[in-house]
Amino acid sequence: MSVAPAPVQDPREAFTSQLGALRQRLWLERAGVLVTRGLMLGFLVTLLVAVVGWAVRFPIPPLWYAAPLLVPLILSLLISAFFYPSAMSAARIVDRRLELAEQLSTAVEVIAEDPEEMIPWAQVMSASQAAAWAQEHWRGGPRLGRDLALTAIFGFLAAGALLLTGPEGRNLLPRSPLPSPLTQEEPQPAPSPTAVAAAPKPEQPRAAPPPPNNQPTGRTAGVQRAVQEIRRSREAGALDAGQAASRLAQAEGELSRQTQQSRTDQQALDRLGQALDQIAAGHEAAEALRRGDYEQAAREIAELGTESDQLSQEAKNQLAQALRQAANDSSSSPELSQAERKAADALAGRDYEQAAQSMADLADQVTTRSRNVIPQSELGRAWDQVNQERRAQGQPESAGSARGQEGQQQSRQQGQGQQGQGQQGQQGQQGQSNQPQSGQGIGTAPSQGGPPGEQQADDPAPRLDTQGQAVEVDLKPGDRPGSRPGDEKAEDDDQPRDETGPITAAGTGSPGQVNSSAPPEINFVPSSRRDIVREYFRGPGEARNP
Amino acid sequence: MSEAPREIGDLRETARLIEQEVGRVIVGQETVVRGVVIALLAGGHVLLEGVPGLGKTMLVRTLADALHLQYSRIQFTPDLMPADVSGTNVLLEDASGGRHFTFQPGPIFANLVLADEINRATPKTQAALLEAMQEQTVSVATTVHKLPRPFFVLATQNPIEMEGTYPLPEAELDRFFFKLNVGYPTREQMNEIIRRTTSATSDPVHRVADGRTLQAMQALGRQVPIASHVADYAVRIVMATHPDGEGAPDVTNRYVRYGASPRAAQAIVLAAKILALLNGRLNVSFEDIRRVSPPALRHRVLLNFEAESRSVTPDILIRQVLQSVPEGG
Numbered sequence: 031m032s033v034a035p036a037p038v039q040d041p042r043e044a045f046t047s048q049l050g051a052l053r054q055r056l057w058l059e060r061a062g063v064l065v066t067r068g069l070m071l072g073f074l075v076t077l078l079v080a081v082v083g084w085a086v087r088f089p090i091p092p093l094w095y096a097a098p099l100l101v102p103l104i105l106s107l108l109i110s111a112f113f114y115p116s117a118m119s120a121a122r123i124v125d126r127r128l129e130l131a132e133q134l135s136t137a138v139e140v141i142a143e144d145p146e147e148m149i150p151w152a153q154v155m156s157a158s159q160a161a162a163w164a165q166e167h168w169r170g171g172p173r174l175g176r177d178l179a180l181t182a183i184f185g186f187l188a189a190g191a192l193l194l195t196g197p198e199g200r201n202l203l204p205r206s207p208l209p210s211p212l213t214q215e216e217p218q219p220a221p222s223p224t225a226v227a228a229a230p231k232p233e234q235p236r237a238a239p240p241p242p243n244n245q246p247t248g249r250t251a252g253v254q255r256a257v258q259e260i261r262r263s264r265e266a267g268a269l270d271a272g273q274a275a276s277r278l279a280q281a282e283g284e285l286s287r288q289t290q291q292s293r294t295d296q297q298a299l300d301r302l303g304q305a306l307d308q309i310a311a312g313h314e315a316a317e318a319l320r321r322g323d324y325e326q327a328a329r330e331i332a333e334l335g336t337e338s339d340q341l342s343q344e345a346k347n348q349l350a351q352a353l354r355q356a357a358n359d360s361s362s363s364p365e366l367s368q369a370e371r372k373a374a375d376a377l378a379g380r381d382y383e384q385a386a387q388s389m390a391d392l393a394d395q396v397t398t399r400s401r402n403v404i405p406q407s408e409l410g411r412a413w414d415q416v417n418q419e420r421r422a423q424g425q426p427e428s429a430g431s432a433r434g435q436e437g438q439q440q441s442r443q444q445g446q447g448q449q450g451q452g453q454q455g456q457q458g459q460q461g462q463s464n465q466p467q468s469g470q471g472i473g474t475a476p477s478q479g480g481p482p483g484e485q486q487a488d489d490p491a492p493r494l495d496t497q498g499q500a501v502e503v504d505l506k507p508g509d510r511p512g513s514r515p516g517d518e519k520a521e522d523d524d525q526p527r528d529e530t531g532p533i534t535a536a537g538t539g540s541p542g543q544v545n546s547s548a549p550p551e552i553n554f555v556p557s558s559r560r561d562i563v564r565e566y567f568r569g570p571g572e573a574r575n576p
Numbered sequence: 577m578s579e580a581p582r583e584i585g586d587l588r589e590t591a592r593l594i595e596q597e598v599g600r601v602i603v604g605q606e607t608v609v610r611g612v613v614i615a616l617l618a619g620g621h622v623l624l625e626g627v628p629g630l631g632k633t634m635l636v637r638t639l640a641d642a643l644h645l646q647y648s649r650i651q652f653t654p655d656l657m658p659a660d661v662s663g664t665n666v667l668l669e670d671a672s673g674g675r676h677f678t679f680q681p682g683p684i685f686a687n688l689v690l691a692d693e694i695n696r697a698t699p700k701t702q703a704a705l706l707e708a709m710q711e712q713t714v715s716v717a718t719t720v721h722k723l724p725r726p727f728f729v730l731a732t733q734n735p736i737e738m739e740g741t742y743p744l745p746e747a748e749l750d751r752f753f754f755k756l757n758v759g760y761p762t763r764e765q766m767n768e769i770i771r772r773t774t775s776a777t778s779d780p781v782h783r784v785a786d787g788r789t790l791q792a793m794q795a796l797g798r799q800v801p802i803a804s805h806v807a808d809y810a811v812r813i814v815m816a817t818h819p820d821g822e823g824a825p826d827v828t829n830r831y832v833r834y835g836a837s838p839r840a841a842q843a844i845v846l847a848a849k850i851l852a853l854l855n856g857r858l859n860v861s862f863e864d865i866r867r868v869s870p871p872a873l874r875h876r877v878l879l880n881f882e883a884e885s886r887s888v889t890p891d892i893l894i895r896q897v898l899q900s901v902p903e904g905g
Contacts, residue, residue, distance in 0.1 A: 122805070122904075131861035136803040149799035152581060153858035 041155040045137050046117075048161030052134075053120040059170060061110035066177040068106030072099035073184035080191040095192065128164045133157040249404045250288060250412040256281045257415045261422065274423055282416050285409075292404040298356075298363035299324070299399055302370060302392075305352035306331070309345045317564075324400030328393040335373075335389020339382050346385075350374040369395040584853060587793045591617065591854050593784035597642035600779040602635050603772065604765035611756045611871050612639060612730070614854070618846045619794045620753020621709050621729040623694075623744075623875060630758045631769075632732040636690045639730070644786035645687035646724060652697035654740065658704035662714045663721070679716055684708050687724050687787055691731035695741045702748055705729065709751040726790050746834070746878065753843050755875035757891075800849035802860040809903055810844040810865050816897045817877050825900035827893055831883035836876040843872040862903045870894050 075098035083094075115123070121134035137157030140150040260277045263269040269277070303319030306312030315330035338346065353374035360367040369392040376388035420426065591613050598609050608624070612635070615622045624632045640647035650661055663682030669675045683689065684705070694702060708714055709729050714721045731752070734741055749755075761769060772778065785793075816823045818835035828835070848864035855864075874890040883893070 126904075131857060131859070131863065132803050132806050133857070133859055135805065136801050136859035139803050140801045145801070147799040149584070149796065149858055150801040152584070153801050156858050 041151050041158060042141050045141065045154050045158040045161060048158050048165065049117055049121060049134065049138070051165060052124050052161055053115050053117065055165075055168065056115045056120050056123060057110070057113075059174060060113065060115065061107070063174055063177055064106040064110045065103060066174070066181045068102035069099070070177065070181040070184050072102040073181065073188040075099075075102070076188040077184065077191045080188070080194075084191075084194075099188075124161070124164050127169055128167065130157075130160050130164065133160045134164075248408040249292075249402075250285060250408055253281050253285045253288070254412050254415050256284075257412075257419050261419055264423070271423065275425065278416070278419055278423065278425075285412050285416060288402075288404060289409055291402045292409070294362045295366075295399040295402040298360040298366045299327075299396065299403070301356040301359045302353075302366070302396065303327075305349070305356040305370070306334075308352040309341070309349045311337070311341060311345065312349060319396075322403070322405075324396055324403070328396045328400075331396060332390045332393040335386040335393070338377065338385045338389065346377045350377040353377070363399060366392075366395045366399050583792075583796055584856075584858070587617070587796055587853055588856065590785050590789060590793060594639070594642055597781050597784055598635065598638050600781055601638040601772075602631055603768045604761045605631065605635065605758060608635065608756045608758055610854075611754050614847050614850045614868070615753045616643075616726075616728060616790060617793050617797050617850045617853075618753060618843075619726060619728075620843060620846070621731070621751065623749070623752040623755040624730065624732045624758055625735065625755060626732075626758030628734060630760065632758050633690065633692055635758075636688075636730040636732070638781055640688045640690070641781040642784055643688065643790065644783045645726070645728075645790075647688045647690070648683040648686035649690040649692060650683045651692050652694045652701065654696060654698060656697045656701045658701050661701060661704045662708065663716060665717055677717075679719065679721060681721070682714075684714060685721070685723060687726055687728065689727075689729045691729055693733060694731040695733040695744055697742065699742055699745055702742070702744055706748055706751065709748070724787075726787050726794070749875045750837050750839050752875060754847070754871040756871055757874075797846070797850045797853055800852055800858060800860060802845060802849065805904070806860050806862060806865060807845055809862055809901070810848070810869075811841050812901050813844070813865065813869055813897060814838070814841045814873070816901050817873060817894075823901060825896060827888075827896045831879050831886075831888050831893060832877055833880040834878040836873050840873055840876045844869055847872055866898055869898060873897075 076095060079094060079098055117138050118135060121138045122132075124130060125132050125134050133153070134157050137154045140154050143150075145151075257278065260269065260274055260281065264271075264274040299319055303316040306319070307316035311334055312330075315327050315334060318324070318327035318330055341349075351374070353370045357367040357370035357374065360370065369388070373385075373388040373392045376385040379385070594613055594616075595606075595609050598612075599606075602609060612622050612624075616639075624635070626632055637647075637649075650656075659682065661682050661684050663680050663685065665677040666680045667675055668678045691705065694705075708723055708727070712723045712725070712727045714723060729752075733744070812823055814836045815821045816825060817828055817832060817840075818824055819829050819832050821828070821835060824835075844865060845860070847868035848860045851864045851868055852858070852860050857864075870891060873894050877890045877893060879888060879890060879893065882888075
């Protein structure tokens with residue numbers, strides 16, 4: 031059997047083949063470095079876009095997040111494709127990296143020169159073997175590892191930034207255009223009870239003119255701005271229908287939360303007002319709570335504490351019992367409930383200091399809780415904006431809003447002496463339940479801002495912000511006529527009267543208020559003249575508040 | 577092509593044998609011996625510098641013994657005349673009574689010429705070597721006489737500071753391929769020198785190569801390829817020895833009066849090729865260039881007075897030049 035001799039390979043072909051593999055390897059490595067750097071740059075830009083977009087609350091479409099990542103990546107791939115290493119550059123790189131004593135680069139030139147001597151071709155053969163050795167003992171460039179590490183770091187940071195601030199609905203730290211009202215409008219620090227008590231009673235501020243529609247203010251300003259921004263983004267095409275609907279739903283949810291919180295705290299404050307109204311010394315505080323002048327109410331409560339030693343023990347016990355009852359009814363506001371309970375205990379005891387301190391704490395709680403109370407008119411504006419946007423998006427009007435309208439209607443019917451039936455009727459009766467003793471107080475229909483499914487049968491209606499606006503003054507049924515011809519109301523009240531039903535404060539846009547089965551008298555009384563009106567309607571046996 | 581590895585193997589073996597035979601007599605000085613062998617295989621002349629008694633002459637004599645070459649020795653003295661080196665025309669009378677001039681070759685006509693203490697001759701006599709070293713010819717009157725091939729001049733000299741020495745002219749220095757500094761032996765080497773030279777017996781030196789072999793090896797060495805960027809590295813090194821030259825470091829601009837000539841670059845590349853072959857490689861590397869640069873440059877770089885006053889030697893300067901010139905230019 032004969033063995034055929036192994037074919038002698040041309041050194042030129044052998045070397046070119048080996049070097050080609052090395053060139054491909056180098057190209058892949060270079061492309062890897064470029065792509066890695068492109069990714070690094072993309073991650074960095076994504077990180078910046080995410081953080082800046084979140085910081086300035088700019089609505090960033092999802093494509094904007096992809097662009098910084100994709101553009102450098104594509105560019106790096108293109109550059110890599112156009113920069114395939116030449117034979118000489120590849121040979122020199124491999125020579126240097128693997129310390130091949132310039133064998134490969136010399137062989138490249140030898141092949142190019144095509145000499146006749148034997149030594150150069152022997153060198154090419156030797157270089158071919160060196161190239162094969164280099165394939166087996168390949169060492170990656172020093173940059174690749176470093177770049178990979180940096181890319182991993184930037185990628186991690188960018189992913190974190192996207193998770194925290196990325197597209198809506200997929201982030202942990204919403205960059206939503208729904209800023210929390212608490213962050214939008216920092217509440218003023220609550221004055222200490224002593225400072226409240228010592229501070230001079232300021233004149234009741236006149237109502238500010240309603241803000242223009244394009245400049246929302248108040249606690250729901252964030253939601254209103256968010257809705258406006260959704261509308262602008264949608265009209266500008268920055269949001270598609272799904273995104274707009276998602277964001278609007280988020281805004282609506284936030285508004286519902288605010289509405290519910292406002293209602294809960296207002297109910298608790300109303301109950302406190304009813305409790306304070308049990309004694310003559312608490313009438314001023316109760317009245318301030320009814321008006322919605324919570325700063326004044328806090329001052330009155332703190333003052334009531336400091337003057338508690340002047341109250342008879344019977345009055346203190348009566349107040350304590352009423353406060354306990356209010357605490358039991360205010361379980362939804364546990365802090366206020368606890369403050370009421372402590373105040374009740376202190377009043378029932380004989381420790382003046384403790385009583386004064388407990389009442390001061392209660393005043394603090396009133397101030398704190400009052401920050402969550404949103405005027406009804408403001409809630410109405412906010413819900414109007416939400417519903418307008420829903421209609422613009424082709425969605426049905428908010429169920430909560432619709433229910434609120436029904437509640438408003440029911441309240442009006444109740445104000446006309448019709449007892450409401452069913453849930454709406456119960457809601458209408460909440461105005462009554464808020465004024466259990468004297469029939470005084472102001473109840474509002476839950477219509478303005480009732481969130482979907484949040485209206486409870488036993489919830490009192492949210493309070494109408496009446497400062498500087500129309501005020502209805504209740505009559506004690508059967509005590510006095512509803513009005514006196516020629517009194518001061520005449521100059522304010524130029525609206526037609528309906529003696530058989532509630533009279534809506536025309537021109538204010540506020541719903542009618544129903545507080546008792548008897549038709550109330552509604553006057554348009556400026557805030558500066560309310561005391562005169564109250565004095566007028568106060569019964570002969572009722573003394574002024576001490 | 578399959579013959580190339582065999583020839584390369586032969587060259588390496590011959591070089592090893594030469595170094596081995598020299599090593600029988602010369603103790604240590606491996607760098608000097610390697611430098612001499614490289615110069616021989618490159619066809620260059622060597623200038624050996626060192627204080628007396630370090631074995632410079634012995635090294636050359638041993639080399640001549642190891643190589644089957646015509647050897648002659650010229651002891652340079654202040655009264656040596658150029659004709660004493662190159663030869664002269666003498667008037668001879670033949671049997672018929674006729675008279676004619678006949679050229680009487682001088683000791684320069686040999687394959688291996690030992691120019692011992694070359695710097696003790698006057699510059700005029702030293703200059704007699706110029707043509708021989710460069711052209712490998714000798715011109716006497718109007719006749720040009722070719723020197724035998726291969727032709728090597730191995731000159732020894734004492735440091736210039738010693739009494740009775742004349743500095744070699746720059747033109748002649750430039751014609752030396754390498755200048756090798758012969759240093760003092762170490763303690764162990766000196767003990768070995770004493771043992772060898774004071775005993776009754778001595779190892780005979782065998783002839784391991786002849787002139788034809790050397791010429792073949794020289795031709796083989798020149799075939800070694802060198803990449804253009806490696807050759808450019810050698811050129812940039814030489815350029816860096818030029819004051820205000822391209823890539824010249826500050827030390828060059830400050831201390832160098834004249835930089836190395838293009839012969840320096842030729843010597844570096846040629847020596848690097850031989851070194852690569854001796855190291856078993858078939859191409860020149862950057863490292864080869866760096867290793868052969870000092871002996872090829874140190875006698876071609878002339879320093880100024882400031883360098884001498886600051887004890888800056890050519891070797892110090894070359895080291896800094898090598899550090900300042902990057903491989904990838």
